[in-house]
Amino acid sequence: MDEDSVRGGDSHLKTCVVLGGRGFTGRSLVSRLLRLGNWTVRVADSGHTLHLDASDSVLEDALSSGRASYHSVDVRDKPQIVKATEGSYVVFYMGATDLPSHDYFDCYKVIVQGTRNVISACRESGVRNLIYNSSADVVFDGSQPIRDGDESLRRPLKFQSMLTDFKAQAESLIKFANNRDGLLTCALRSSIVFGPGDTEFVPFLVNLAKSGYAKFIIGSSENMSDFTYSENVCHAHICAAEALDSNMEFVAGKDFFITNLKPVRFWDFVSHIVEGLGYPRPSIKLPVRLVLFVFSLLKWTHEKEGLGSNYDTAHQYALLASSTRTFNCNAAKKHLGYTPVVTLEDGIASTLQWFSRDLEKFDDTIIQSTADQLLGCGKVADLLLWRNEKKTFLSFLFLNLFYYWFFFSGNTFTSSAAQLLFIFAVALYGVAFVPSKIFGFQVKKIPPWRFEISESAVRDLSRDIVVVWNQGVRGFKSLSIGGDWIKFFKIAGSLYLLKLIVSRSLAAFLFTVMSFSFTAFFIYEQYELELYHLARIFIECLTVLKRMVIPVSGASSKPMFM
Numbered sequence: 001m002d003e004d005s006v007r008g009g010d011s012h013l014k015t016c017v018v019l020g021g022r023g024f025t026g027r028s029l030v031s032r033l034l035r036l037g038n039w040t041v042r043v044a045d046s047g048h049t050l051h052l053d054a055s056d057s058v059l060e061d062a063l064s065s066g067r068a069s070y071h072s073v074d075v076r077d078k079p080q081i082v083k084a085t086e087g088s089y090v091v092f093y094m095g096a097t098d099l100p101s102h103d104y105f106d107c108y109k110v111i112v113q114g115t116r117n118v119i120s121a122c123r124e125s126g127v128r129n130l131i132y133n134s135s136a137d138v139v140f141d142g143s144q145p146i147r148d149g150d151e152s153l154r155r156p157l158k159f160q161s162m163l164t165d166f167k168a169q170a171e172s173l174i175k176f177a178n179n180r181d182g183l184l185t186c187a188l189r190s191s192i193v194f195g196p197g198d199t200e201f202v203p204f205l206v207n208l209a210k211s212g213y214a215k216f217i218i219g220s221s222e223n224m225s226d227f228t229y230s231e232n233v234c235h236a237h238i239c240a241a242e243a244l245d246s247n248m249e250f251v252a253g254k255d256f257f258i259t260n261l262k263p264v265r266f267w268d269f270v271s272h273i274v275e276g277l278g279y280p281r282p283s284i285k286l287p288v289r290l291v292l293f294v295f296s297l298l299k300w301t302h303e304k305e306g307l308g309s310n311y312d313t314a315h316q317y318a319l320l321a322s323s324t325r326t327f328n329c330n331a332a333k334k335h336l337g338y339t340p341v342v343t344l345e346d347g348i349a350s351t352l353q354w355f356s357r358d359l360e361k362f363d364d365t366i367i368q369s370t371a372d373q374l375l376g377c378g379k380v381a382d383l384l385l386w387r388n389e390k391k392t393f394l395s396f397l398f399l400n401l402f403y404y405w406f407f408f409s410g411n412t413f414t415s416s417a418a419q420l421l422f423i424f425a426v427a428l429y430g431v432a433f434v435p436s437k438i439f440g441f442q443v444k445k446i447p448p449w450r451f452e453i454s455e456s457a458v459r460d461l462s463r464d465i466v467v468v469w470n471q472g473v474r475g476f477k478s479l480s481i482g483g484d485w486i487k488f489f490k491i492a493g494s495l496y497l498l499k500l501i502v503s504r505s506l507a508a509f510l511f512t513v514m515s516f517s518f519t520a521f522f523i524y525e526q527y528e529l530e531l532y533h534l535a536r537i538f539i540e541c542l543t544v545l546k547r548m549v550i551p552v553s554g555a556s557s558k559p560m561f562m
């Protein structure tokens with residue numbers, strides 16, 4: 001369907017309601033309907049008032065010209081829906097994803113009971129067509145691949161999540177409501193919707209990338225998937241609204257898969273998004289079973305602790321990311337007249353543009369790494385974190401020379417120090433005879449003040465020494481009072497360790513400390529996020545094991561329904 005032909009063809013404005021019209025797909029649909037020019041649009045959503053932003057210019061114009069209006073509607077409240085839908089021809093019911101997934105009862109009330117209310121309200125207010133924004137997830141059980149799946153696919157007996165189960169129930173209600181009291185219905189099952197303003201899939205990828213997880217590929221990376229650009233989902237809805245009238249026999253009471261008609265490797269798509277937003281593309285492969293096991297374990301612990309599960313989305317992502325899921329849209333093409341209006345490539349490009357602008361707003365602050373903070377964020381940190389490679393390398397070289405001089409020259413420590421001072425004095429005296437230019441090169445002389453120590457530096461140093469000394473004295477004083485065994489073991493243990501190091505091999509110890517300082521902090525800074533998350537997973541796994549060994553009496557498991 002061409003926008004221009006619609007504009008020119010019908011001058012009579014039809015009234016429609018977009019329920020959930022302030023959500024990701026809802027906004028896009030509202031704006032497309034208004035741009036088409038032959039609809040009066042009632043935007044209905046749960047917000048008490050309408051908050052417009054920069055992306056709402058089309059809606060803003062329509063509101064002022066009377067071609068759009070806003071209605072505060074909670075789908076749990078039928079009279080509100082009746083009021084908003086009265087006298088309208090079509091209701092596009094977008095549904096919600098922004099629900100607290102751990103509160104099953106609330107989700108049930110919004111998704112299933114809400115759909116019952118919408119159907120009943122549409123009947124009561126004489127609505128002709130009801131189109132439900134369903135999801136391709138309703139035929140996916142998380143374990144069996146779907147290749148070129150069409151509408152003959154049966155629903156799984158068990159769903160990957162409770163929300164998908166509710167969504168499938170809502171879809172059934174919509175289909176069964178068809179052709180009763182003059183209401184015609186159909187459902188559109190789009191597969192992985194993305195686009196500007198996405199609230200689910202792309203933000204999830206961005207969060208993964210920010211936390212360093214987007215480097216990982218779950219499984220072989222060969223699995224294919226179908227994605228749908230949001231504008232195409234909206235176009236499909238409008239096609240369905242027209243087809244319910246013109247092709248009722250094949251459309252009413254049916255469901256249709258909607259995609260961009262271009263299956264791609266799931267990981268190619270993710271790489272495009274992640275790399276396009278400036279993060280490294282996924283490259284490290286992880287076994288599917290391992291990832292699923294870790295997520296199941298974490299989900300189980302959280303549920304046991306009564307915290308709800310934060311890992312639902314992650315678990316679903318892992319299933320989606322490791323399975324093949326492609327759909328056949330022949331029915332939508334044939335009966336709805338649907339073909340994508342935006343290609344996958346163009347869709348990815350505009351999504352990246354939108355999210356890049358969004359990310360720029362938040363990237364102004366410079367975040368200091370933990371390694372930097374541990375090292376005091378000063379000159380030592382700069383040196384050990386290799387901020388200036390030449391400086392760090394020279395420092396490392398000099399320290400190694402000193403080390404060799406003091407420990408491996410065959411002299412005692414005192415004679416090594418005396419020899420060093422002697423060489424230093426000779427070098428200083430010799431500097432006086434060096435000409436200011438050698439073979440045309442300027443020789444820079446170090447001014448004597450560079451070797452002076454300022455009074456304030458001496459004061460700071462002596463203050464630090466006094467503080468450390470007093471702390472030591474307080475420690476020994478509290479030791480003399482007795483009774484604190486932990487403190488005793490800490491102090492005695494450290495002193496004994498020091499004695500061992502000094503008596504056995506101070507040289508080996510210093511060499512280890514030196515090599516460690518110049519490498520460990522640097523490596524830690526490079527992989528800080530990954531190490532942090534690995535440590536978190538490790539600690540959570542330990543907690544699970546601990547709970548298995550020592551069951552906590554107070555732990556409650558959350559019931560599915562209240």
Ligand SMILES: NC(=O)c1ccc[n+]([C@@H]2O[C@H](COP(=O)([O-])OP(=O)(O)OC[C@H]3O[C@@H](n4cnc5c(N)ncnc54)[C@H](O)[C@@H]3O)[C@@H](O)[C@H]2O)c1
Nearest residue numbers: 020022023024025046074075094095096097098135193199
């Ligand atoms: N995003 C995807 O990848 C995707 C894919 C396929 C299908 N879907 C389906 O599309 C639907 C909409 O998805 P979305 O991404 O636009 O969701 P969204 O979360 O961005 O928007 C949902 C809207 O519903 C409103 N809402 C929430 N509770 C409500 C209530 N009780 N009464 C009235 N309005 C309420 C919210 O205010 C919000 O504006 C969902 O049902 C989802 O299952 C989404």
